[in-house]
Amino acid sequence: MWEYTKTVKDHFLNPRNVGVIEDADGVGEVGSLACGDALTLYFKLDENKKIKDAKFQTFGCASAIASSSALTEMIKGLTLEEAQNITNDKIAEYLGGLPKQKMHCSVLGRDALEKAIANYRGQAEKKIEGEIVCECFGVTDIEIKRAVKENSLNSIEDVTNYVKAGGGCESCHEKIQEIIDETLGLEIPAKKKVIRLTNIQKIKLIEETLEREIKPALKKDGGNIDLVDVDGNNVLVKLQGTCATCSASQITLKHYVESKLRELVSPELLVEEVH
Amino acid sequence: MKVIYVDNNATTQVAPEVLEEMLPYFNEFYGNPSSMHTFGGMVEHKIVEARERVAELLGASPEEIIFTSCGTESDSTAIRAAILSNPSKKHIVTSRVEHPAVKNLYEYLSKNGYRVTFVPVDRKGRLDLDNLYKNLDEDTAIVSVMWANNESGVIFPIEEIGGVLKEKGIVFHTDAVQAVGKIPIDLKKIDVDMLSLSGHKLHGPKGVGALYVRKGTKYSPFLIGGHQEKGRRGGTENVASIIGLGKASELAAANVSDESIRVKRLRDKLEAELLNRVPNTMVNGDRDNRLPNTTSIAFEYVEGEAILLMMDEYGICASSGSACTSGSLEPSHVLRAMGVPFTAAHGSIRFSLSIYNTEEEIDFIIEKLPPIIERLRELSPFWKKAQ
Numbered sequence: 279m280w281e282y283t284k285t286v287k288d289h290f291l292n293p294r295n296v297g298v299i300e301d302a303d304g305v306g307e308v309g310s311l312a313c314g315d316a317l318t319l320y321f322k323l324d325e326n327k328k329i330k331d332a333k334f335q336t337f338g339c340a341s342a343i344a345s346s347s348a349l350t351e352m353i354k355g356l357t358l359e360e361a362q363n364i365t366n367d368k369i370a371e372y373l374g375g376l377p378k379q380k381m382h383c384s385v386l387g388r389d390a391l392e393k394a395i396a397n398y399r400g401q402a403e404k405k406i407e408g409e410i411v412c413e414c415f416g417v418t419d420i421e422i423k424r425a426v427k428e429n430s431l432n433s434i435e436d437v438t439n440y441v442k443a444g445g446g447c448e449s450c451h452e453k454i455q456e457i458i459d460e461t462l463g464l465e466i467p468a469k470k471k472v473i474r475l476t477n478i479q480k481i482k483l484i485e486e487t488l489e490r491e492i493k494p495a496l497k498k499d500g501g502n503i504d505l506v507d508v509d510g511n512n513v514l515v516k517l518q519g520t521c522a523t524c525s526a527s528q529i530t531l532k533h534y535v536e537s538k539l540r541e542l543v544s545p546e547l548l549v550e551e552v553h
Numbered sequence: 554m555k556v557i558y559v560d561n562n563a564t565t566q567v568a569p570e571v572l573e574e575m576l577p578y579f580n581e582f583y584g585n586p587s588s589m590h591t592f593g594g595m596v597e598h599k600i601v602e603a604r605e606r607v608a609e610l611l612g613a614s615p616e617e618i619i620f621t622s623c624g625t626e627s628d629s630t631a632i633r634a635a636i637l638s639n640p641s642k643k644h645i646v647t648s649r650v651e652h653p654a655v656k657n658l659y660e661y662l663s664k665n666g667y668r669v670t671f672v673p674v675d676r677k678g679r680l681d682l683d684n685l686y687k688n689l690d691e692d693t694a695i696v697s698v699m700w701a702n703n704e705s706g707v708i709f710p711i712e713e714i715g716g717v718l719k720e721k722g723i724v725f726h727t728d729a730v731q732a733v734g735k736i737p738i739d740l741k742k743i744d745v746d747m748l749s750l751s752g753h754k755l756h757g758p759k760g761v762g763a764l765y766v767r768k769g770t771k772y773s774p775f776l777i778g779g780h781q782e783k784g785r786r787g788g789t790e791n792v793a794s795i796i797g798l799g800k801a802s803e804l805a806a807a808n809v810s811d812e813s814i815r816v817k818r819l820r821d822k823l824e825a826e827l828l829n830r831v832p833n834t835m836v837n838g839d840r841d842n843r844l845p846n847t848t849s850i851a852f853e854y855v856e857g858e859a860i861l862l863m864m865d866e867y868g869i870c871a872s873s874g875s876a877c878t879s880g881s882l883e884p885s886h887v888l889r890a891m892g893v894p895f896t897a898a899h900g901s902i903r904f905s906l907s908i909y910n911t912e913e914e915i916d917f918i919i920e921k922l923p924p925i926i927e928r929l930r931e932l933s934p935f936w937k938k939a940q
Binding site for chain 1: 859863896932934
């Protein structure tokens with residue numbers, strides 16, 4: 279059973295502003311029957327260009343209905359510029375939070391608002407920008423990037439919860455992971471760069487990685503590591519401090535040091551300990 | 554608030570007679586049935602009786618019944634036993650609409666060296682038998698097909714499949730968790746090698762199940778340990794629950810005709826009235842060949858979770874094939890396999906009755922549900938357009 283807040287339940291059971299505004303200034307339609315949720319948002323402006331009235335129609339689960347209802351309440355009295363600042367997070371916050379798996383319902387609200395404002399401004403319906411990543415739900419890389427950035431999402435599961443991408447056949451999971459890594463500014467997987475690494479570059483990169491990533495982690499446990507030599511893809515190291523006497527040192531070497539170097543420098547590297 | 558429970562394919566109320574029979578075995582007669590003393594021995598006698606009662610319900614012999622912890626354990630034991638005792642065979646067959654207890658095990662095996670055939674169903678949820686038979690070969694270690702589907706209630710032709718598989722010498726397992734107690738089953742007449750059942754689906758307790766293994770079927774235990782269940786399932790017996798399952802089986806044998814007459818009549822009334830009162834509504838599954846207690850109804854243009862939560866306000870408990878109730882984004886694999894359009898699958902509700910439901914309860918649902926659908930459709934941007 280989903281744990282919904284009182285506010286979600288209230289907005290679901292007594293939704294505000296249901297209906298259609300016949301002479302609306304802006305209309306935004308998002309979602310589809312096939313997706314399982316869809317929302318049409320209408321707004322009317324007053325003479326000061328503030329939102330005088332907002333109405334919605336929603337097909338979807340309790341949180342989709344509650345998010346739509348909340349959104350219409352939130353935007354009333356705002357200028358369009360102010361309304362534009364409403365993110366999906368703010369909708370969820372207004373409702374006292376949404377279950378993680380339901381965050382896409384708040385995203386639906388934000389998207390409808392954006393579309394309605396574009397509709398008012400006479401902007402042509404935005405062409406699908408970017409490249410479709412998730413074929414099942416028609417989600418583009420731009421949408422995924424935006425969700426990752428705005429909500430600091432760091433897993434595929436989170437992305438699915440927010441924008442649905444990856445929730446169907448799962449064949450796009452690798453691509454989504456790449457987008458997450460890129461957007462959050464993580465190291466771009468080294469295998470792409472490695473091809474062009476010269477020996478000197480490789481040694482430098484190994485040194486840097488040891489200094490920046492590996493040594494600080496080992497030092498926390500009272501250990502340390504020195505680079506002795508790099509012979510082709512063999513990285514020769516010497517463990518220091520507690521690492522030198524630790525019975526788990528081989529595990530540290532293989533599971534931590536080697537995998538880190540493979541990840542950040544080159545997947546072909548082999549780490550060996552010299553005594 | 555009164556609870557109106559029409560979700561009996563999810564779980565059932567423990568029958569009062571069952572509970573009564575179980576209670577002394579927690580703190581009064583708490584002996585270990587394996588013990589040498591009389592105190593333990595009398596518990597052993599009750600387990601013997603429970604085994605006889607389960608066997609009687611199935612038309613089996615007591616020594617063909619192994620007690621387990623749940624339907625899932627029975628399924629896993631059966632399927633693993635079949636592949637372990639036929640190590641050279643690497644092909645396994647099941648349907649596309651199995652319960653996760655079978656489906657996910659098959660998916661796991663498909664990643665671990667097994668070739669898997671998932672047999673499709675048609676729009677009414679009926680198994681494609683030609684496809685099933687066509688896919689059988691020398692390499693097939695086991696066919697596992699459910700007796701009745703938990704979502705649609707559709708009953709598969711187990712007798713016919715059993716006959717074909719016997720001729721070919723292929724091990725046949727059926728997950729009969731939803732069928733046992735709801736329809737008559739006589740394994741003297743039907744060729745099934747292994748059959749899974751679960752206590753809590755037939756007014757017994759949760760945490761107990763049974764696996765029928767026909768005499769002569771190659772077997773290897775899943776839980777290896779003590780000599781319990783003649784070495785076929787290690788672990789101290791869940792005594793009270795096994796006794797409860799025995800009593801529940803006895804009651805089920807007595808109630809199965811009531812189920813197919815009175816429960817079916819209530820189900821048919823609920824279904825007919827809802828179809829009649831709510832436009833754009835249809836039944837998922839083969840109406841001529843279903844469990845007597847189950848109906849899956851698709852309400853177009855509304856979403857299942859919203860329906861469930863609004864019914865919940867009246868204390869009505871049912872379940873949904875909608876994506877939003879499961880945490881996934883796609884509607885149930887059963888409705889998808891049947892080719893129910895997404896637009897209908899999202900708004901599908903399963904009602905599953907039991908002998909404890911009353912006419913008043915059914916009337917209450919018939920009264921309360923149509924306005925809920927109407928209300929949600931008024932909210933929906935598609936409803937007006939569709940008119």
